[in-house]
Amino acid sequence: MLKQIQGLHHVTAMARDAALNNDFFTRVLGLRRVKQTVNFDEPSVYHLYYGDEAGSPGTVMTHFPFPNIVRGRTGTGEVGTTVFSVPQGSLAYWQARLASESVGDLVLSESFGQKRLSFRAPEGDALALVEVADDPRKPWTGGDIGTDEAIRGFHSASLRLRDGGATSELLTYMGYEGEETRDGISRFIRPDGNGADRIDIEVLPQVSHADLGSGSVHHIAFAVADRAAQDEVRSALVDTGYQVTPPIDRDYFHAIYFRTPGGVLFEVATNEPGFDRDEDTAHLGEALKLPTQHAHLRAQLERVLQPLEDGKKVA
Ligand code: ZN
Numbered sequence: 001m002l003k004q005i006q007g008l009h010h011v012t013a014m015a016r017d018a019a020l021n022n023d024f025f026t027r028v029l030g031l032r033r034v035k036q037t038v039n040f041d042e043p044s045v046y047h048l049y050y051g052d053e054a055g056s057p058g059t060v061m062t063h064f065p066f067p068n069i070v071r072g073r074t075g076t077g078e079v080g081t082t083v084f085s086v087p088q089g090s091l092a093y094w095q096a097r098l099a100s101e102s103v104g105d106l107v108l109s110e111s112f113g114q115k116r117l118s119f120r121a122p123e124g125d126a127l128a129l130v131e132v133a134d135d136p137r138k139p140w141t142g143g144d145i146g147t148d149e150a151i152r153g154f155h156s157a158s159l160r161l162r163d164g165g166a167t168s169e170l171l172t173y174m175g176y177e178g179e180e181t182r183d184g185i186s187r188f189i190r191p192d193g194n195g196a197d198r199i200d201i202e203v204l205p206q207v208s209h210a211d212l213g214s215g216s217v218h219h220i221a222f223a224v225a226d227r228a229a230q231d232e233v234r235s236a237l238v239d240t241g242y243q244v245t246p247p248i249d250r251d252y253f254h255a256i257y258f259r260t261p262g263g264v265l266f267e268v269a270t271n272e273p274g275f276d277r278d279e280d281t282a283h284l285g286e287a288l289k290l291p292t293q294h295a296h297l298r299a300q301l302e303r304v305l306q307p308l309e310d311g312k313k314v315a
Pocket of ligand 1: 010012219221267
């Protein structure tokens with residue numbers, strides 16, 4: 001069993017409208033945009049990162065807004081819900097805030113003994129907030145949401161699978177412990193993790209495979225300290241029979257990717273070097289940063305990339 005994985009690192013989803021995406025995750029949810037860059041393979045498409053002040057591993061939701069993509073269709077073989085941690089007693093605030101923004105599918109419920117508010121982002125992302133007592137992570141409070149309510153980072157992510165067996169085995173191998181099963185959902189927890197340390201598996205044998213589109217999660221990434229830990233994880237996964245990419249330099253972390261038995265794409269990402277690698281922490285996410293190989297495209301990209309219109313409500 002591996003000991004290197006600390007919990008989630010980031011969750012990456014697809015979007016269509018970059019300005020709408022930026023407005024929702026920064027102004028409405030109150031996350032900090034910690035990086036404004038472009039997709040390595042499609043430099044005409046943004047890669048936007050939202051998290052806590054520094055973009056700490058376990059807090060970062062990222063999006064690829066492809067302007068012509070169709071809406072995703074939910075199903076199996078994908079991440080179901082991405083869940084953020086908020087303070088005890090804050091869900092009434094969030095319910096009123098999200099209702100005033102006409103956020104869709106707002107549902108209050110209880111999950112594993114915790115109060116939970118589910119909703120959909122404007123482009124369909126299935127998200128939820130869960131009340132957690134004494135989450136020690138420091139929130140970003142640079143917007144109009146105070147410490148008593150602000151998001152601490154991820155709490156968990158759920159996987160919707162036709163068959164959960166092999167993925168459960170994989171999570172156990174990755175260092176997660178099966179906690180309990182309630183209402184057909186099996187919870188796995190990484191003991192002594194980074195706070196974003198729970199994965200839920202929901203088995204839906206009759207549901208067909210999801211179609212990727214806006215609002216769909218593209219992959220989830222798990223955190224390891226550094227490249228040495230990543231190499232250990234990679235070797236162990238390869239020895240177990242997984243096909244894992246070589247390490248890829250993503251400028252702010254190093255990444256390896258592999259497809260899991262249930263169909264979800266997993267990444268293992270390093271906590272280093274981090275988002276302050278190429279700009280001061282005080283100004284993270286303000287300027288468009290380009291990977292070195294795309295730097296020569298700056299003038300062209302600045303013409304084609306949709307302005308993000310910070311702080312304004314997008315019509
Ligand atoms: Zn990633």
